[in-house]
Amino acid sequence: MPSPYAFRLADPDTDAEMIAEWMSRPHLARAWERVWPASRWQRYLRAQLDGNYSRPFVGSLDGQYHGYLELYWAAKI
Known part of the structure; x- marks a missing residue:
């Protein structure tokens, strides 16, 4: 990128914590x-990183x- x-x-x-705050904003919540509380996001992110089907990313612009x-991952048929 x-x-x-x-x-x-x-x-x-x-x-x-940051993701929990973002996701509680009304337009994102809808x-x-x-x-979810930060503790659930922490478990969810860890499960994604430990699994093999998806990856969570944080994006930035000018370091923010x-x-x-x-x-x-797309399913193989």
Whole structure:
């Protein structure tokens, strides 16, 4: 990803509070339906990182965090 944009894997220990705050915002709460406490986000992020079907990422612009996204592996048929 070219600068000034960047993505990195979400860290359950350092990002759960930030993601919980984001997801509790009304427009995100309606879309994602994941208004969870940080402790649940921590478990959820850890499960994704321990699994093999998806990866959680935090995106930034000019070094400031602005977004969360999940990438999923496509199913093989």
